Amino acid sequence: MIRIFSILAGLAFTLVLALSFIDEAVMTAKDGLPHTVEAQFHKHPKELSLSTSGAFGHFDRQQLQRGFAVYQNVCQGCHALKYVAFRDLKALGYSDAEVKAIAKNAQVPAYNAATGEVKTHPGLATDHFPPVVYGGKGNPPDLSLITKARHGGAAYVYSLLTGYEAVPANLPKDARPADGLYYNPYFANLNIAMPAPLTGEGQVTYSDGTKATVDQMAQDVAAFLEWTAEPKLDKRKQTGWPVLGFLLFATVLAYMAKRTVWADQH
């Protein structure tokens, strides 16, 4: 009895699925497979190899400091970094005094409950990077987590920064950038409100003497943003190897114990 009900129920679902399939197939035959402009023109991030790549990769502090300089000089005007505290910068190799000096340059807003006023004060090492007030077109995202919040991670940031192109001649009219938008095939919908931020060599002066080419600056800031998104990356990998080593050792022992226990049963 239960099997007759089951077969009937199964056939009912099958019927509706078959009708759905026929419906979809007819529509697809009429309209063809969906064809979006994004699918044709959108590009996957370029290859980017950073010092953090791979299971043994770790942060390059020199590069992080350079990337931080790019952030300060180029990105900071529009993009906040709210999950990062100034004290975190010590991981980049700055001393306590340097961190305090960097923090002091920032104006951090604080709400005073007694007066109801919001007043800014020079930043302390314990403060987070202050919010950025942006009045222009578009909606600049907070960059703290950007490399974890986009497919491709640091490679995406690098590709976006170096990927501005002239609008292709065969780009359909309604996909062309509107006023105040710029064509960038690495951006999800091809048209981004951010004008190319890295404009030319020497835009940032590096204190370690590295030549600040556009490509170099893009790599450095991508590396820096990988750090802001995952500051514990080094610790994670450093912990991972001993843990796996121990587990491998324990598993080999467990295997030999199993062999010994089962020896009389094979």
Next chain:
Amino acid sequence: MSFPWAKEYKPSHPAMQWLDEKLPLPRFVYNAIGAGYPVPRNLNYFWNFGILAGFCLVIQIITGVILAMHYAANASVAFESTEHIMRDVNWGWLMRYMHANGASAFFVVVYTHIFRGFYFSSYKAPREMVWLLGVTIFLLMMATAFMGYVLPWGQMSFWGAKVITGLFGAIPLVGESLQIWLLGGFAPDNAALNRFFALHFLLPFVILGVVILHIWALHIPGSSNPTGVEVKEESDTLPFHPYYTAKDGFGLGLFLLFYFGVVFFLPNTLGHPDNYIPANPMQTPAHIVPEWYFWPFYAILRAFTFDFILPAKLWGVLAMFMAILVWFLLPWLDKSPVRSGNYRPLFRKFFYVLVLDVLVLGYCGGSPAAEPYLMVSQIAAIYYFLHFFVILPIVSSIERPDPLPSSITEAVLGHDEAAASKA
């Protein structure tokens, strides 16, 4: 219960004898996972996954309780508190990555455990209750995992919650009111987040309770085995300890290597980047996809696109729930007297098609809701329903199984004088 030849717990130390008289807890453990539990001698490595699932539950509860000490279930700070755990809490990043990937590991293990159950028909008499409790655990796991994914309050958290609670809106007449009642509002917000957190904390302990029932029910008939032939004599079994504790120990080591490999070196691979963007009710993500372990069922939900008597959406919701609820009926749908797929040639062919079919459904469920994925998932969903509702009942009554070994001992050693002389 146990077999007559099960070893009896005999404490030698006076303190243990004293304890055994007042509260026989050591005796309970001895009979459950010690030398007092005789287990078929021929279990393969698929039989490790029950213990592994229990281990995953323990990992999830421990890491989860620690995370709950630092997490704030409030829509205005939930995302921030997750980042606080990742950045400022000592080893918080490890706890969160272990918990998030622990959920995936739990599902990998449980899906393998269910695969074992399907192939070796572990659901058949006398173990129906073990199976029913197991499917219940799986349903509870899905609810728990869904609500846990909402807690970081990222974009996928928010929109996933919206889509899944929206399913209840498909129910005729009461759907909309039900959805508002479940969410505590018109859209997911603080009320929903708080109740999801409360339930996400509660349900694992409910799961733990059902797991205890699951093991209790298992220990009445004893474990099944790859031949599907029941235990007949002492030579068919080995004591759980040391034989299966040793085997499970090795399996656990392998599992932990894979698990911690992902936790330490690929912790975000199974997640979705959009969940690192704070929830924004004003901005819908381009593709709303659940976590990978829901993909096959998500594909079934979306496969229904045609209004036939009922609205397509309601068909989808019904089908998605029936796709799992039908598992409850398996002991009565599959009437073949032979358990193991090893001796069921026709069943085996259809079963392998099902495994492939579920993988295809999973792939479609993780892809955008557009062609050609929709049509592929419709064909795959047709096979899914035919397999459980139609093929399984029919195959089990028409197929001619291969000859079974006369006992487990014979299957292992190639000969069994005791069983042969009895026959």
